[in-house]
Amino acid sequence: MNAKVTYVNGLQFVGDTASGHAIMMDGDKSVGGENTGPRPMELLLIAAGGCSGMDIISILKKKKQDVTGLEINVSGNKAEDYPKKFTEIILEFIVKGRRIEESAVKRAVELSMTKYCSVKATLQGTAKINYSFKILQE
Secondary structure (H helix, E strand, C coil): CCEEEEEEECCEEEEEECCCCEEEECCCHHHCCCCCCCCHHHHHHHHHHHHHHHHHHHHHHHCCCEEEEEEEEEEEEECCCCCCCEEEEEEEEEEEEECCCHHHHHHHHHHHHHHHCHHHHHHCCCCEEEEEEEEEEC
């Protein structure tokens, strides 16, 4: 797996992936950016949510759960001092569907968080990772 990050202007960078996708990153105007894209630390939170979300949806489909939606709220608390790394990351999984079994969701979340999500595993030693879930029956 590889990627290339190219400087554009100001604090803008474009990240290109080997899978053929690109994303613009930028800084806040207060630090010299133009606010044309997400910050790299925001992308880490998005990556954690996306990775675990893909796991959970895959597992719930295998468990024949009638999932109509999944939202993942991800937040991070950063250290005050440089390099201002995340000290805690919190994921809240909101599963929507019909006749969703709590035991199936609990197991899917646990499997993602303890076995499958490579982003979470990569961040684990750096930040405390907490997670919860709730089910919205439709």
